[in-house]
Amino acid sequence: MxxxxxxxxxxxxxxxxxxxxxxxxxxxxxxDPYVRMAKSEGYRSRAAYKLIELDERFGFLRGAQRVVDLGIAPGGWTQVVRKKCPKAKVAGIDLLPVDPIEDVTIFQMDFMDDAAPGLLAEALGGPADLVLSDMAANTVGHQQTDHLRTMALVEAGGLFATEVLRPGGTYVAKVLAGGADHGLVAELKRNFTSVKHAKPPASRKESSEWYVIAQGFKGHAEG
Known part of the structure; x- marks a missing residue:
């Protein structure tokens, strides 16, 4: 009522x-105006606008041909990718079931499963231009524990990104308040030419989430 x-x-x-x-x-x-917009524009979640706003600022979707979506459920981010890059190959993974999205390969499994990275890479059929991660660990209500568990996923996603990205590629990941910790930022800066934090307008003010945007993957060192 x-x-x-x-x-x-x-x-x-x-x-x-x-x-x-x-x-x-x-x-x-x-x-929530974003909830209303998502319904009217056919997006599965208001989170779609977080990606749209981040892309407007950083331009990482432009020309993307192969994209990985880590934590794809319910599929809002991938819907944005399909709309902006209709010819891109997209592979996603999530523990939760996800309704099919046209021309997207979706795996319902734990990204931390040893088999997951290989399956995602195989589905792409070549080096990725962009790795997206909206993953967050299930919260237990203890702030420090929740932060550590989510940052472990961000680090795992970052390691995966360095294995599948083409030179010049981008890794975008959700982090919590305060952004990525110093160790992770240092590792990202070692592998990417630009590492920045952002909180898109669609992210609720009371939310602790921020995003790290690592652009310009330097590629793999020879030898």
Whole structure:
């Protein structure tokens, strides 16, 4: 049950069995312009606009022919890739089931599985132009533990990126408040010519998420 409050804001009545937290979540969804845009433009999630905004600033989708989407569910980021790069080969992976997306290879498995990197690389059929990671570890409610677990995924994604990217390629990954830690930034700077942090407007202000954008992959050292 919902009603319109002052200024046209949608309000949700507290229903039997509905917690205050769920009421707040529903109200936020109802009043979120990105949620409304996603519905009207056919994107599976508001997260699509985070990628659109990051690309507007950094231009990493331009000319991309092979793209990997780590943590693809529910598929909003890959929908953006397919729209902006319709001829690109795209491979994605997630623990969660993902509804099919035309011309996209999707693996339902753990990216940390030893077999995952090889399967993704094989699906691309050549060096990647772009590796995207919207992965985050399941939270346990302990801030330091949650941060460490998510950063382990970011590091694993970064290592994978250095194995599959072509020279000049880009790695974009979700990190938490404060951005990537010093060790990871140093490693990225060793492998990429530009490493920057950004928080796109579509990322809610109260959210702890930021993104690291590593561009200009230097390639593999000879010998």
């Amino acid at each position: 919902r009603r319109t409050g002052p200024g046209g804001r949608q309000r949700v009545k507290t229903a039997k069995g509905r917690t205050n937290a769920s009421v707040r979540w529903l109200e936020r969804q109802l009043n």
